[in-house]
Amino acid sequence: MHMMNDAGSNRSIVTQLRAFLAQAELPEDGRLPPERDLAAALGVTRTELRKALGTLESEGQIWRHVGKGTFMGNRPTDTLSDIATLARRTNPAELMRARLIIEPEIARAAALTATPMHLTELRTCQARTREAATWRQYENWDTRLHRTIAEATQNTPLLGMFDMLNALRRAVTWGRLRSNPVKPNADHHSFAEHEAIIDAIENRDMNGAAAAMRAHLQSVERNLLARQLDIGD
Amino acid sequence: MHMMNDAGSNRSIVTQLRAFLAQAELPEDGRLPPERDLAAALGVTRTELRKALGTLESEGQIWRHVGKGTFMGNRPTDTLSDIATLARRTNPAELMRARLIIEPEIARAAALTATPMHLTELRTCQARTREAATWRQYENWDTRLHRTIAEATQNTPLLGMFDMLNALRRAVTWGRLRSNPVKPNADHHSFAEHEAIIDAIENRDMNGAAAAMRAHLQSVERNLLARQLDIGD
DNA sequence: AGCTCCGACCAATCGGAAATTGGTTGAGCC
């Protein structure tokens, strides 16, 4: 009977724990008491409690983390760690394709919802890219310009996805040094293209904004293929 | 001449500050000394220094933040790539808008790149949703169907963004119990709509796939507005 | 009046020590 005892007592503790969790009111984040307190409260050993918690965790009912605590529900997926693994599985060409699919639609949405504030910021970014003395500065303002377009959609999930794309871009490009010490030429293709995008957004021309963004990204892609150095624009 | 004096001294301090910044070597993050120290080092008042810093900031050369310090370059855009914080700032309606913008384009791309393997899996998912005995099972297969479409794009970043959208969906819906104990009706609108999407993908009809997906999501959206309970489909 | 300077204060932030927490190990005891 001793072997039955193990499984039997373990299961009983699990059910006891389930009952406690159903009864006890948890804080907003679903965190439950520390193992040491919980063990004392239930009148069992920490070892026993941990075994019960282990089964509950394997069932996906709870999740635990050192230093944080034990929580109800599914372990939250953190995007940042995914970025690193995603970056390892992709490449600049694939990323460019994703941008070509997503960003025109973002521009289209922005044309519908952009406020005057967004437009002035877009114009400012555009002017700053023209004034940029170094390539680094140009990149900063260019990135900000594209992000402002995403902000203009006034859609949080969309903005989040754009940020994710950007983070991926940085991760993939990471380590590759830009080999252009000079500043962009005055007739750099992006200037006119950016202008076309902003104009379309200002005119609430959704199709035009999407088309202009697509043309811009295709131009960037051509540049990328030619130089095979970086995926910035 | 007194009025010229103001602007003159101010400008001289700005140039003095510019010279200092060009000469002084800054730490990696581009942070420059605290205002109090910098004022002492330049032999000017903090008030004067702050005025000069203000003009430099308006020019976009530096950015400042309380408690952090003053830095060279552009103010970094705070990327909200954390699912939890993202979920807190959004709502089901906004999420639905994002899905309506993104997922049709994913379907369009899938129509171009889907392999026979993807198509058989799509058909399997479709069949399983019809056979589902509980709403929970239906949801599982429905989710997998949509994800298979994203996989069919064979584009890692795109798939990652789709997963992010899904995680957001779960996070936003978190805590709200589904109030449908019964299984979906045999004539549930999704069945025909899913079929239309898969057919279009199979026929390499990109526009058709995008349109079908859009129609499907709009149908889901109508359902959502009617029930105002959940954002699943 | 219109400034500038100076000191004090405020709220946001950083830094580091101390406490907390899940995970692990090993000795002692059935």
Place this chain on the structure above:
DNA sequence: GGCTCAACCAATTTCCGATTGGTCGGAGCT
């Protein structure tokens, strides 16, 4: 062998003091 207990470990949070950009008000100067 299993079980318990205590100690320890590493990750994380929490707390507190110091730092920092921003602000206010009075004194002094033109």
